[in-house]
Amino acid sequence: MKKNIGLLIVVLLVAAMIGTYVxxxxxxxxxxxxxxxxxxxxxxxxxxxxxxxxxxxxxxxxDGKDVTLSELRxxxxxxxxxxxxxxxxxxxxxxxxxxxxQYAKKDNVEIIAVNLTNAERDVTDDAKVDSVMTFRDSYNLxxxxxxxxxxxxxxxxxxxxxxxxxxxxxxGYIQRAIKxxxxxxxxxxxxxxxx
Numbered sequence: 001m002k003k004n005i006g007l008l009i010v011v012l013l014v015a016a017m018i019g020t021y022v023x024x025x026x027x028x029x030x031x032x033x034x035x036x037x038x039x040x041x042x043x044x045x046x047x048x049x050x051x052x053x054x055x056x057x058x059x060x061x062x063d064g065k066d067v068t069l070s071e072l073r074x075x076x077x078x079x080x081x082x083x084x085x086x087x088x089x090x091x092x093x094x095x096x097x098x099x100x101x102q103y104a105k106k107d108n109v110e111i112i113a114v115n116l117t118n119a120e121r122d123v124t125d126d127a128k129v130d131s132v133m134t135f136r137d138s139y140n141l142x143x144x145x146x147x148x149x150x151x152x153x154x155x156x157x158x159x160x161x162x163x164x165x166x167x168x169x170x171x172g173y174i175q176r177a178i179k180x181x182x183x184x185x186x187x188x189x190x191x192x193x194x195x
């Protein structure tokens with residue numbers, strides 16, 4: 001009986017130690033991952049800081065055009081990472097389209113929406129692209145949607161949560177990163193703060 005009680009105590013102590021370790025790891029992950037929707041991201045979480053030059057990329061749009069980020073220098077850029085299955089992305093897209101229609105041209109802004117194509121849930125690459133096209137058409141999106149089938153840009157930008165949006169000034173520097181969906185007013189406010 002004493003042996004069983006001793007074994008039970010040892011098992012409980014080990015379980016408590018494991019539980020404490022797991023809780024510490026979860027708390028650490030939450031500290032890194034958690035921000036309020038639409039609040040500025042802590043740069044430590046994404047690896048890129050305000051003032052950094054964003055990693056350059058060339059990706060192909062749904063319209064078959066190659067778009068290179070660095071070639072947009074001189075314009076303010078709203079660089080959004082998203083996927084079709086993401087509910088906050090779905091909520092944000094109409095706001096991005098409204099902003100694009102109302103303010104983008106007059107404010108010298110380009111919205112670039114990078115679909116994390118590799119993360120789409122369809123089985124084949126063709127089906128993934130079809131899903132993105134269907135999404136674009138159903139939301140009547142007219143800003144460029146780029147495909148990232150190998151997650152190269154997603155990895156370079158260390159995208160952990162979607163949507164994630166970078167605001168890049170006309171000199172080509174990151175000025176803000178937002179994790180979570182935005183509305184038109186937020187987009188307008190954050191773009192106005194760019195140089």
